[in-house]
Amino acid sequence: MANNHFTILANLPDIDTFIEQNKLAFLYISREGCSVCHGLLPQVEKLMENYPEIATAHIKAEQVEEVAGRFSIFTVPVLLLFVEGKEYLREARIVHMDLFQEKLEQIYSHVVGAN
Template identity: 70%
Template sequence: MNHFPELTNIAEIDHFIDTNRLAFLYVSRQGCSVCHSLLPQVESLMENYPKINAVHIRAEQVEEVAGHFSIFTVPVLLLFVNGKEYIREARMVHMDLLAAKLDRLYTNLDRLD
């Protein structure tokens, strides 16, 4: 299983979103049991979508991430398509519903330009 690389500041995060057609952010916080149990499941799921570039952001290291993306709870999963937020899942993420959304996105990739 691939682990998501970590980004440690807003400039890196914005650059990542701007330079990747499909940019996925996994935002977590230390001490969040849901965050830690969900991360390996999401990393495993994302292996099915190689066109999506994914990173991990630790909210305690990048404190301004909450205000920058209007995050009120963790974990938060954000998918940007061509720089625009396309999917947002927070706290209790249903993996089957997330997979269905990603499947639908993959099916319609050519229409998203």
């Protein structure tokens, strides 16, 4: 099993740096007590093992209250993919993993394939 464990980011400067420093940056934003968040995280972690070029991070919204305003988040979980600092993909609350994977695959093959 790949050790693609998500980096825990606990403040906005770290989040901004993470997005800036990684060509492909993925954020998983959740909250304590959110059963959907906890159920989805292992599925997302497993899926992301297929995309080694994507840097992955987990943000616990209760630890970084400003994250909601920074990314206009109204519900959790939120999955965000940034390409060179720009948001390319956003999924929230009810995430259909097959559709998410299709979108992710398109972006990934385009960006990584272009190298």
